[in-house]
Amino acid sequence: MSEHPTRADFDHYMVPNYAPQQVIPVHGEGSRLWDQQGREYIDFAGGIAVNGLGHCHPVLVEALTTQANKLWHLSNVYTNEPALKLARSLVERTFADKVYLCSSGGEANEAALKLARRWAHDHHGEHKHRIVSFSQSFHGRTFFTVSVGGQPKYSQGFGPVPEGIVHGQYNNLDSVRELIDDDTCAVMVEPMQGEGGIIPAVPEFLQGLRELCDEHNALLIFDEVQTGVGRTGSLYAYQQFGVTPDILTSAKSLGGGFPVGAMLTTDRVAPAMAVGTHGSTYGGNPLASAVALAAVEYIDTPEVLDGVKLRHDQCREHLEAINHRHSVFREIRGMGLLVGAEMAPDYEGRAKDLMALALEEGVMTLIAGPNVLRLAPSLVIPEEDLIKGMRRLEHAVTRLVADE
Numbered sequence: 001m002s003e004h005p006t007r008a009d010f011d012h013y014m015v016p017n018y019a020p021q022q023v024i025p026v027h028g029e030g031s032r033l034w035d036q037q038g039r040e041y042i043d044f045a046g047g048i049a050v051n052g053l054g055h056c057h058p059v060l061v062e063a064l065t066t067q068a069n070k071l072w073h074l075s076n077v078y079t080n081e082p083a084l085k086l087a088r089s090l091v092e093r094t095f096a097d098k099v100y101l102c103s104s105g106g107e108a109n110e111a112a113l114k115l116a117r118r119w120a121h122d123h124h125g126e127h128k129h130r131i132v133s134f135s136q137s138f139h140g141r142t143f144f145t146v147s148v149g150g151q152p153k154y155s156q157g158f159g160p161v162p163e164g165i166v167h168g169q170y171n172n173l174d175s176v177r178e179l180i181d182d183d184t185c186a187v188m189v190e191p192m193q194g195e196g197g198i199i200p201a202v203p204e205f206l207q208g209l210r211e212l213c214d215e216h217n218a219l220l221i222f223d224e225v226q227t228g229v230g231r232t233g234s235l236y237a238y239q240q241f242g243v244t245p246d247i248l249t250s251a252k253s254l255g256g257g258f259p260v261g262a263m264l265t266t267d268r269v270a271p272a273m274a275v276g277t278h279g280s281t282y283g284g285n286p287l288a289s290a291v292a293l294a295a296v297e298y299i300d301t302p303e304v305l306d307g308v309k310l311r312h313d314q315c316r317e318h319l320e321a322i323n324h325r326h327s328v329f330r331e332i333r334g335m336g337l338l339v340g341a342e343m344a345p346d347y348e349g350r351a352k353d354l355m356a357l358a359l360e361e362g363v364m365t366l367i368a369g370p371n372v373l374r375l376a377p378s379l380v381i382p383e384e385d386l387i388k389g390m391r392r393l394e395h396a397v398t399r400l401v402a403d404e
């Protein structure tokens, strides 16, 4: 291999499950990234809502390097100080009494689903195993989580899926009334669908799910892997909806770029995850926990969270101004710094083209399905970078329009 790997090496050496862009970023600072050729990009993608504090934030670098010089890994044969501090911090800041730590969102959801089934099994019996989730939802790529997720393309072709999983329509309580019964052990829902197209829940929908779960003795699981840790302007989105789940999952921004996940639950439910029922070699790893603790403590402050709300308004104003001039979007929506711009009918299915043009113009964006451009910038993106990125995005929009 030559000294500098190239994009062609991806096709040579990597399993072809991804189709990455041609550019290879090599260095990042705050909301800017530079590729192998030294070209600068404004980052509105944030590693898919992971880099909550941008790249190489000094607070996270300090937490990581300090811990790196102390202790990396022990396994769960021993506990460790960073994991205990992280768990305590999450409990103090949320509805939760107990925390399970792991390394990704999919693992956090896998734990949540297994806990719900085990809890129902122990308290009510084998029959209570049905899980209700929603079309277009996304909960991860393990086999259980793709089965619960509402995008069949991710679960088909791998043999028989786990039994007892049904899907209702998001924001449609009647569809849930038809599916839920006393054999339901859990309802799993994202307070705002991320991968499904940046679709916020209607508050009455989440309140209604809470009531239906209570009526049928089922557990309400909020998947806050994408919406959590400041992304929507509160530490977790549930705090804005005024609806408290029984289980909440967190990952992505939780580690700000270091792989970590957490499942939060209550004293009523947690005992079902007794010694030996579940586990992970890396769960609660000291390095991951130290970084996550620093991220949570830095983000869960009025300065950062108010800043997210301010930046949400700025993002929206910029996108609306772009749309006013070019009429490419049908709707601009979202919460906090998880913002979606749905393409107008004339540009149906062209979010990906816009994302590619934006990259050429020097701004990294995301899509959420074929029709929604998604932005998930750093929660602390400087206004200067926001303006610069929006200017570049407008250049991309101009080119998309000219192409028609």
Ligand SMILES: *Cc1c(COP(=O)(O)O)cnc(C)c1O
Binding pocket: 103, 104, 105, 106, 107, 109, 138, 139, 140, 141, 190, 194, 195, 223, 224, 225, 226, 227, 251, 252
């Ligand atoms: C990204 C995501 C996941 C999966 O997280 P991984 O860390 O990729 O396993 C699960 N749920 C939601 C809502 C997500 O956005």
